[in-house]
Amino acid sequence: MGHTAAVEPTILSPGIRTFKPRRSRITPRQARALASPGSHLLTRQTLSKAWESNQPVVLDIGFGSAGPVVELARYFPEQTILAIDVHTPGIGDLVDRCSSEDINNVFIIEEDVLELVPRLPGSLTGVRSFFPDPWPKARHHKRRLAQSPVIDAMAKVVEPGGFWHLATDWPEYAESMIEAFSSNDHWSGGSIDRPEWRPLTHFEKRGIREGRPIVDVWFTRN
Numbered sequence: 001m002g003h004t005a006a007v008e009p010t011i012l013s014p015g016i017r018t019f020k021p022r023r024s025r026i027t028p029r030q031a032r033a034l035a036s037p038g039s040h041l042l043t044r045q046t047l048s049k050a051w052e053s054n055q056p057v058v059l060d061i062g063f064g065s066a067g068p069v070v071e072l073a074r075y076f077p078e079q080t081i082l083a084i085d086v087h088t089p090g091i092g093d094l095v096d097r098c099s100s101e102d103i104n105n106v107f108i109i110e111e112d113v114l115e116l117v118p119r120l121p122g123s124l125t126g127v128r129s130f131f132p133d134p135w136p137k138a139r140h141h142k143r144r145l146a147q148s149p150v151i152d153a154m155a156k157v158v159e160p161g162g163f164w165h166l167a168t169d170w171p172e173y174a175e176s177m178i179e180a181f182s183s184n185d186h187w188s189g190g191s192i193d194r195p196e197w198r199p200l201t202h203f204e205k206r207g208i209r210e211g212r213p214i215v216d217v218w219f220t221r222n
């Protein structure tokens with residue numbers, strides 16, 4: 001069977017990846033969770049389950065590790081969080097936490113969001129992307145998540161009045177996000193104070209440790 005990625009519709013040019021190759025060694029606990037994931041782990045075929053409860057669905061792109069998703073699920077019990085990443089250990093962690101702590105408003109999918117978004121079976125009330133890979137070198141800017149073609153594609157799946165909340169520890173990336181959203185008629189917003197409920201994430205801690213300022217931005221779908 002051939003590799004199908006090149007023929008599937010995606011948002012950026014085929015072959016452009018927004019994620020970095022990362023160590024994917026998984027712990028025995030993560031492996032056990034992935035071997036019997038229960039109802040939390042979805043696939044493209046079962047994705048519509050995330051919309052079955054009729055709660056608003058918020059997509060968490062590149063959640064990385066379980067803790068912040070679990071905190072948000074508890075803080076916003078009226079939301080269903082669809083957490084997506086390509087990083088298997090993080091997927092295993094979140095499946096484990098959701099099963100062992102009986103968290104019922106989180107679904108998880110291991111996919112490239114750029115391939116999944118054009119195929120979502122329902123609309124989104126919001127999107128969160130905390131500390132997306134910054135790709136600071138100019139020649140890598142084409143790999144950034146928050147750039148015009150992605151912002152445009154998200155506008156098609158986020159309901160009017162819905163939101164996209166991002167945070168970054170690269171001020172230049174924040175500026176380029178604001179510029180890209182501002183030149184798109186579907187979104188309004190800009191930088192905001194860090195909401196007190198936003199969990200501190202792993203990559204945020206690293207940014208703070210390395211002395212970088214944190215910027216939150218919030219855009220509303222017009």
Ligand SMILES: C[S@@+](CC[C@H](N)C(=O)[O-])C[C@H]1O[C@@H](n2cnc3c(N)ncnc32)[C@H](O)[C@@H]1O
Nearest residue numbers: 018019062063064085086112113131201202203
């Ligand atoms: C820098 S980490 C941030 C993780 C976490 N949000 C945090 O703040 O600690 C970026 C995450 O986004 C994921 N990611 C990047 N591009 C992605 C894509 N196209 N689809 C799904 N996940 C992606 C990476 O695998 C990684 O886990």
